[in-house]
Amino acid sequence: MPRIPRTLFIENIxxxxxLARRDLSAKYRRSAMGWVWLILTPLCxxxxxxxxxxxxxxxxxxxxxxxxxxxxxxxxxxFVGLSVYLVLSDVVNSSTVLFASKRTYVVKSPFPLWVxxxxxxxxxxxxxxxxxxxxxxxxxxxxxLTFFGLCWMAIGLVCCGVxxxxxxxxxxxxxxxxxxxxxxxxxxxxxxxxxxxxxxxMTLVPQPYHDWMWLxxxxxxxxxxREPIVFGQMLPLYVYGIVFASSLLLFGIALWVFQQVKGVxxxxx
Amino acid sequence: MSSNLLLRATGLSxxxxxxxxxxxxxxxxxxxxxxxxxxxxxxxxxxxLDIRRGETVGIMGRNGAGKTTLLGILGDVIQPTKGxxxxxxxIATLLGLTAGFNxxxxxxxxxxxxxxxxxxxxxxxDDRIANIETFADLGxxxxxxxxxxxxxxxxxLAFACAVHVSxxxxxxxxxxxxxxxxxxxxCYDRIxxxxxxxxxxxxxxxxxxxxxxxxxxxIVLEGxxxxxxGITSEAVEVYKRIRTEAMGDTxxxxxxxxxxxxxxxxxxxxxxxxxxxxxxxxxxESFGVVQAQLAxxxxxxxxxxxFGISNHHGIVVCAWDGARAGMIxxxxxxxxxxxxEMMFRKRLLPGRYFVSCxxxxxxxxxxxxxxxxxxxxxxxxxxxxxxSGIADLEMSIAMLE
Numbered sequence: 001m002p003r004i005p006r007t008l009f010i011e012n013i014x015x016x017x018x019l020a021r022r023d024l025s026a027k028y029r030r031s032a033m034g035w036v037w038l039i040l041t042p043l044c045x046x047x048x049x050x051x052x053x054x055x056x057x058x059x060x061x062x063x064x065x066x067x068x069x070x071x072x073x074x075x076x077x078x079f080v081g082l083s084v085y086l087v088l089s090d091v092v093n094s095s096t097v098l099f100a101s102k103r104t105y106v107v108k109s110p111f112p113l114w115v116x117x118x119x120x121x122x123x124x125x126x127x128x129x130x131x132x133x134x135x136x137x138x139x140x141x142x143x144x145l146t147f148f149g150l151c152w153m154a155i156g157l158v159c160c161g162v163x164x165x166x167x168x169x170x171x172x173x174x175x176x177x178x179x180x181x182x183x184x185x186x187x188x189x190x191x192x193x194x195x196x197x198x199x200x201x202m203t204l205v206p207q208p209y210h211d212w213m214w215l216x217x218x219x220x221x222x223x224x225x226r227e228p229i230v231f232g233q234m235l236p237l238y239v240y241g242i243v244f245a246s247s248l249l250l251f252g253i254a255l256w257v258f259q260q261v262k263g264v265x266x267x268x269x
Numbered sequence: 270m271s272s273n274l275l276l277r278a279t280g281l282s283x284x285x286x287x288x289x290x291x292x293x294x295x296x297x298x299x300x301x302x303x304x305x306x307x308x309x310x311x312x313x314x315x316x317x318l319d320i321r322r323g324e325t326v327g328i329m330g331r332n333g334a335g336k337t338t339l340l341g342i343l344g345d346v347i348q349p350t351k352g353x354x355x356x357x358x359x360i361a362t363l364l365g366l367t368a369g370f371n372x373x374x375x376x377x378x379x380x381x382x383x384x385x386x387x388x389x390x391x392x393x394x395d396d397r398i399a400n401i402e403t404f405a406d407l408g409x410x411x412x413x414x415x416x417x418x419x420x421x422x423x424x425x426l427a428f429a430c431a432v433h434v435s436x437x438x439x440x441x442x443x444x445x446x447x448x449x450x451x452x453x454x455x456c457y458d459r460i461x462x463x464x465x466x467x468x469x470x471x472x473x474x475x476x477x478x479x480x481x482x483x484x485x486x487x488i489v490l491e492g493x494x495x496x497x498x499g500i501t502s503e504a505v506e507v508y509k510r511i512r513t514e515a516m517g518d519t520x521x522x523x524x525x526x527x528x529x530x531x532x533x534x535x536x537x538x539x540x541x542x543x544x545x546x547x548x549x550x551x552x553x554e555s556f557g558v559v560q561a562q563l564a565x566x567x568x569x570x571x572x573x574x575x576f577g578i579s580n581h582h583g584i585v586v587c588a589w590d591g592a593r594a595g596m597i598x599x600x601x602x603x604x605x606x607x608x609x610e611m612m613f614r615k616r617l618l619p620g621r622y623f624v625s626c627x628x629x630x631x632x633x634x635x636x637x638x639x640x641x642x643x644x645x646x647x648x649x650x651x652x653x654x655x656x657s658g659i660a661d662l663e664m665s666i667a668m669l670e
Binding site: 177 | 386388391
């Protein structure tokens with residue numbers, strides 16, 4: 001029998017975290033401001049969008065259960081959507097070229113490929129954690145946080161996590177074979193930024209378009225997090241069910257594809 | 270006996286499809302739809318081998334024989350198309366210099382990374398890191414990023430890591446070829462010492478002497494097949510024979526590079542139209558013959574030709590000065606065709622050679638170049654690799670009683 005250490009799985013997860021940590025430190029080691037960029041970038045975007053869309057255009061979110069009379073302004077709801085978008089585009093853009101960018105690991109050493117994927121996901125999770133911290137800080141500042149909202153936000157986060165993991169695994173597995181994947185998703189992400197209620201509330205969208213908007217997975221991810229954080233509300237239960245089920249399905253497909261192609265990835269990168 | 274088994278490969282084959290689009294590879298992997306088999310070329314064909322504890326196995330083979338692919342498969346980096354590999358123990362793989370190293374990390378960080386890829390926990394690495402540092406002997410470079418390293422230093426680090434991960438089998442691919450002589454000696458000493466302690470190795474090298482010295486068993490690969498598996502000294506003989514046979518095939522086959530006269534400033538009133546390279550035996554000695562056809566476009570009194578052979582470094586091996594040697598054809602008329610033969614004794618050592626020639630018009634004592642053909646033909650000389658250089662001076666060495 002092959003002598004596989006029982007702790008190999010745990011060791012591999014530690015290895016993934018090690019890689020993620022080194023990737024992060026390698027990225028920020030060369031810059032003088034280091035980790036400040038991680039906070040500065042979203043805050044700058046928040047500033048300029050709030051000025052243009054919130055102040056110039058006067059877009060704001062209304063609290064639904066108060067008859068739509070009282071507004072919560074632009075900054076917080078927008079910031080939730082922006083954070084989701086930034087995290088997703090970070091994961092998508094890095095996943096499509098993941099194995100090509102880690103070529104020496106893939107073709108020169110017996111590196112389990114899923115560890116590379118996990119490392120990238122963990123790296124993105126650190127960025128997501130910082131974004132979450134900023135969002136919650138802003139929500140706290142505006143006194144919008146409720147315990148009920150936090151709980152449903154956590155559930156929403158789990159759904160999003162499954163979706164993002166599945167998507168990144170699928171893209172990482174397909175990326176080395178189809179060069180168009182990375183270009184196509186780059187374009188798709190730019191389109192989705194405006195096709196998702198990030199810079200505007202859903203209520204501004206004419207009714208006939210609503211169903212189309214909800215077909216966009218980014219819409220449900222944004223709404224799953226925005227509703228509980230900003231309004232302390234949950235979405236209808238069936239939304240959670242659909243999102244979670246489809247995320248699981250995506251993850252399953254991704255896992256199957258990855259299992260099928262992982263042997264030949266080192267031939268093509 | 271089977272408890273001593275470290276690695277068993279059964280029926281390994283690897284097929285690459287050359288021009289197949291990656292999409293076809295994807296379809297094949299996903300749905301089992303086979304791509305068109307036209308351009309598939311097998312790199313490995315049905316290789317079966319066992320490696321037991323305490324053995325040091327050397328793999329020999331010419332370039333493209335499939336050595337690296339085989340090591341990749343055994344080291345779990347490449348997936349075989351067919352066949353299985355069973356591993357009974359930890360196998361450390363060192364495929365090339367930068368195997369799994371990150372250029373932005375320091376030597377120390379890379380050592381940790383390497384060890385964790387090879388399956389060591391952080392604590393186990395902590396126990397070894399001092400030994401690795403001492404063995405690699407990189408001084409302050411151990412704390413500097415890998416990208417500042419020379420290739421010799423990288424190989425030191427890689428080797429130091431590989432011999433310290435306590436693997437049951439260490440697979441090393443040509444890494445030792447880099448690095449300075451002192452460090453290579455140190456590596457060989459270390460390998461010898463570890464061998465005595467019962468460590469198993471799988472080595473690939475072009476250096477037969479190295480393999481003959483170290484290995485207890487030799488495997489010869491040729492065209493993706495295992496053609497020999499047994500005692501090292503016999504394996505070396507088989508390998509040598511394969512190499513000379515293979516070279517014999519391509520003996521003196523000329524390759525046309527370009528048949529265009531270079532200088533536009535020339536008149537080109539006499540040009541080379543065609544040529545071929547053949548071989549001829551004269552009094553038991555082999556000569557190379559370049560037969561060329563000249564086409565004349567204008568009436569001329571005399572022409573002469575320079576011709577020369579140079580090696581791949583551009584060093585002229587021998588050149589014939591037509592201006593001094595005199596005319597070869599007189600009274601040329603426009604539209605004439607003449608056949609010329611350039612001969613040389615084939616006393617060249619293995620390597621690639623290039624033929625050049627210049628055609629001159631002779632008017633009185635003036636030579637005027639008409640066409641220049643620089644390196645228009647190349648050919649390969651093969652044979653024993655005992656001697657190296659350019660000219661075969663029939664060297665030998667003997668011990669006197």
